[in-house]
Amino acid sequence: MQITEHVYQVGGSTLSHPSDAAIYCVTDGKVTALIDAGTGDGHDRVLKNIAKENIDASAIHYLFLTHCHFDHVGGAHKLRGTFNCKVVAHQLDAQYIEAGDQYVTAANWYGSFLTPCTIDIKVNDSEKSFAIGSLTLNMHHIPGHSPGSVALTVESEGKLVLFGQDVHGPLNDVLKSNRDDYIQSLEFLLSLDADILCEGHFGVYFGKEEVKNFIESFL
Numbered sequence: 001m002q003i004t005e006h007v008y009q010v011g012g013s014t015l016s017h018p019s020d021a022a023i024y025c026v027t028d029g030k031v032t033a034l035i036d037a038g039t040g041d042g043h044d045r046v047l048k049n050i051a052k053e054n055i056d057a058s059a060i061h062y063l064f065l066t067h068c069h070f071d072h073v074g075g076a077h078k079l080r081g082t083f084n085c086k087v088v089a090h091q092l093d094a095q096y097i098e099a100g101d102q103y104v105t106a107a108n109w110y111g112s113f114l115t116p117c118t119i120d121i122k123v124n125d126s127e128k129s130f131a132i133g134s135l136t137l138n139m140h141h142i143p144g145h146s147p148g149s150v151a152l153t154v155e156s157e158g159k160l161v162l163f164g165q166d167v168h169g170p171l172n173d174v175l176k177s178n179r180d181d182y183i184q185s186l187e188f189l190l191s192l193d194a195d196i197l198c199e200g201h202f203g204v205y206f207g208k209e210e211v212k213n214f215i216e217s218f219l
Contacts, residue, residue, distance in 0.1 A: 002053065003196065003204055004156040006135060010034070010049040013201070016042030019110060021071040021200040024163055026154055027055055031133035033062040034085070035152060035163050036200070039110065040075030047082065060085050062130065064139070065119075066165040067149040068093035069175070070107040072200065076117040086120040088130070090141055093148030094119040103174055104146075123150070142189065144182025145169055151189060162211065164189055165200035168218055189215050 001009045003024075009015065011023030020038030023046060027033070032055055038046065050057065060083040065073050068089070076097065080087050089097060096104045100116035107114040123139055130137045138153045145166045152163040167189065171177035190212060197205040197214060205211050 003198065004159065004161060006154065006156040007161055007196075007198070008053050008055070009198070009204070010053065010055075011036075011038045011042060011046045015049060016045040019071055020075075021069075021165060022198065024198050025050070025053075025055060026132055026135060026137055027059065028133035028135050030059060031061055031131075032056070032059045033064060033130070033132045033137060034060060034079060035064045036066055036072040036165060037063060037075035037079050039071055039112065040078050040115070043075050043078045043082075046075070046079075057083060062132070063087045064137070064150075064152060065089040065093070065097065066151070066163065066200070067146040068096040068101075068105050069146065069166070070105050070110050070112065070114055072165060073097050073105065073117065074107065074110075074112065074114055077115045080117060087117060088121040088123065088139070089119045090139075090148030090150050091122040091124040092143070093146055094122045104176055106175060140188070142185035144178055144180075144185045145171065145175070147176050147178075149185070153192060153194065159195035160192065161196045161198065162189065162192055162194035163198045164215070167197070167199055167215055168202065183219065186215055186219050
């Protein structure tokens with residue numbers, strides 16, 4: 001599904017596997033980044049969706065993981081192996097992905113096991129920018145849902161696109177969630193004043209007012 005000239009959705013509960021969180025793609029046609037990896041159970045369908053959108057597989061240089069939960073990272077090792085791309089995550093969640101932790105990643109909630117995945121770039125900054133060809137993808141640390149949760153933003157067609165994968169939470173002690181951090185992170189997301197929100201489970205929201213209303217509903 002094409003969202004803007006540079007942004008696509010190539011995976012999710014209706015596109016790849018019922019247990020998958022949304023998988024997004026940012027590309028300038030020459031360099032491409034994937035955002036999240038699903039559970040891995042829909043890997044073949046993700047590959048078909050990428051091909052269907054005529055996205056050059058050899059141009060996929062990065063896989064950004066927004067946080068360590070299984071529905072977002074279970075397929076990371078497969079995508080890394082298929083595309084030989086660099087996997088990027090915040091340092092605070094990278095440890096659970098690399099260790100294949102079954103509890104903090106919630107893999108046990110799915111009756112499954114997380115295959116460990118190497119994190120090639122561990123970010124320990126509140127913000128960091130990555131060049132995706134002619135585009136700039138910005139990573140923002142938004143702790144709360146998990147210690148190392150991040151959101152990503154990119155400008156496309158004159159609009160600010162926000163990838164806020166689990167704006168809705170949930171918060172759970174086993175997942176090492178923190179309510180105060182979560183509230184502050186939601187307020188930060190509101191301050192971005194995004195035009196489009198690409199969420200992990202609730203779809204894509206268009207227009208500043210729609211984005212604002214969705215985020216505020218969890219405050």
